[in-house]
Amino acid sequence: MVNFECRALSKNFGHVQALENVDIRVESGRVVGLLGPNGSGKTTLIKLANGLLTPDSGEVLIGGMAPGPETKAMVSYQPDRPYLPQWMKARELIKFYEDFYPDFDTARALDMLSRLGVPSDRRIKQMSKGTQEKVQLILVMSRRARLYLLDEPIGGVDPATRDFILDTILRNFDENASIVISTHLISDVEKVLDDVVFINNGRVMLQSSVDDIRERNGMSVDALFREVFKC
Amino acid sequence: MLRKLLKYEFKATGRVMLPVLLALLAVSGLLNICVRVTEHSEGTVISFVTGMLAFLYVMAILAIGVVALVALVYRFYKNLLSDEGYLMFTLPVSVHSLVWAKLITAIVWLIAAFLDIVLSLFVLAAPLRLGWGIEFVQFIGQVFDELAAVGINGLEIAAFALELLLIVILGIIGSCLVFYTALSLGHSFSNHKMLLSVGFYFAIGFVTQIVVVMLLIGLGTTLDGTEFNYVYTLRSALNLGHATLLGICLSTLLYDAVLYFGTTFMLKRRLNLP
Numbered sequence: 152m153v154n155f156e157c158r159a160l161s162k163n164f165g166h167v168q169a170l171e172n173v174d175i176r177v178e179s180g181r182v183v184g185l186l187g188p189n190g191s192g193k194t195t196l197i198k199l200a201n202g203l204l205t206p207d208s209g210e211v212l213i214g215g216m217a218p219g220p221e222t223k224a225m226v227s228y229q230p231d232r233p234y235l236p237q238w239m240k241a242r243e244l245i246k247f248y249e250d251f252y253p254d255f256d257t258a259r260a261l262d263m264l265s266r267l268g269v270p271s272d273r274r275i276k277q278m279s280k281g282t283q284e285k286v287q288l289i290l291v292m293s294r295r296a297r298l299y300l301l302d303e304p305i306g307g308v309d310p311a312t313r314d315f316i317l318d319t320i321l322r323n324f325d326e327n328a329s330i331v332i333s334t335h336l337i338s339d340v341e342k343v344l345d346d347v348v349f350i351n352n353g354r355v356m357l358q359s360s361v362d363d364i365r366e367r368n369g370m371s372v373d374a375l376f377r378e379v380f381k382c
Numbered sequence: 383m384l385r386k387l388l389k390y391e392f393k394a395t396g397r398v399m400l401p402v403l404l405a406l407l408a409v410s411g412l413l414n415i416c417v418r419v420t421e422h423s424e425g426t427v428i429s430f431v432t433g434m435l436a437f438l439y440v441m442a443i444l445a446i447g448v449v450a451l452v453a454l455v456y457r458f459y460k461n462l463l464s465d466e467g468y469l470m471f472t473l474p475v476s477v478h479s480l481v482w483a484k485l486i487t488a489i490v491w492l493i494a495a496f497l498d499i500v501l502s503l504f505v506l507a508a509p510l511r512l513g514w515g516i517e518f519v520q521f522i523g524q525v526f527d528e529l530a531a532v533g534i535n536g537l538e539i540a541a542f543a544l545e546l547l548l549i550v551i552l553g554i555i556g557s558c559l560v561f562y563t564a565l566s567l568g569h570s571f572s573n574h575k576m577l578l579s580v581g582f583y584f585a586i587g588f589v590t591q592i593v594v595v596m597l598l599i600g601l602g603t604t605l606d607g608t609e610f611n612y613v614y615t616l617r618s619a620l621n622l623g624h625a626t627l628l629g630i631c632l633s634t635l636l637y638d639a640v641l642y643f644g645t646t647f648m649l650k651r652r653l654n655l656p
Contacts, residue, residue, distance in 0.1 A: 203467075205653075220476050221474070223472055224474035230468040234465045235466075251473050251475070
């Protein structure tokens, strides 16, 4: 089953070609790394998949459908920036997610909140940047979604939390779901990835399984990335 | 889903609006007490305080208008077009629900602000004598009786009141939608989003004025050419009144519809979050 697909997808911002003729297929059960240097088009691709941008040509399909309210119910999205209303408390946000997403697992969210030591009755505004990011990840990972789109999800948290989150992702991973993680912290996520997509200047440079890379190139994804994107 | 959106919308806006609305009532209550005290004593401090409260009361009424407007326009920007837009536009709800949630809360708060000001006048006048209420009802009854005597019945008055109310509500919706359209147009660009939004706000006002003037000139010249055999009776005058009010209703509705379509189109197709 294909959970996420881009067909000849292109997007411009004025004269800047952010994505050019991108074809990507993400099957269920796969954890895919969307890897590329800054400004390569990772965020644009993920925003298109969430219906936050409209493609100029080509199409994006989530479970076979163009982005809309139905696909948004299937996608759990972590933007690359703080997006939670600053006045709300962690507890209120859990209620908010529970209200809007039928697939939200409140018990899991509360459990993660206490494990990561996030005070549930504190406002987002009063939390440190790292704690805010923890709350975002808890909310996003507590959904039983079909497709997780995580844009730079682990940039701001400490390594221990990072491990905990990656463990949680793997432990709760459903056979029918897929995860797309955009990042440039490759060594940290490499162990959880099944496939990788290398993207640069809006074009897909390489699409392969991690096993193939190790067999064919005889190197880790991190090493290959450094070679491909050598400055 | 609209119900859930409204629940959070009222929670978010209520944080700002409720304290302001309550503050006005508190000021009018205090003012009422101070005026009473000054009636019985001649202290300079108390008359100074009374003067200050009277000033505060007027300022509070102005503040309600400003806060309501700023809160509702800012809310649209903050919740949909800044970083929070990433949360709101990825909820499994339609753009229409998002815009309606904003519109309905805005209308409700503006009406609440109006009622709050009326209520504060009652608080100022408290304690109210029952006699006043009876006199008022009698007065209204008298007005109705006199109107009925010349042939304008209650149904007619109700119809006029309804038409006027409709114009007010459609007008409020329109004034909110101008802000929404301007903001969603301005924020579809990558740079100078706010500056462009302000520009679009004035541009929409300018275009609206031109269109209205053109339509009025058009209407005037058409009517000028036609011959009227208008017999002045009460009935025909009332009908003309209804026709005019309904005409205003319809054109306001059309204006609102154009702006609503503009806002939802921009948010659906040209959304460009920072």
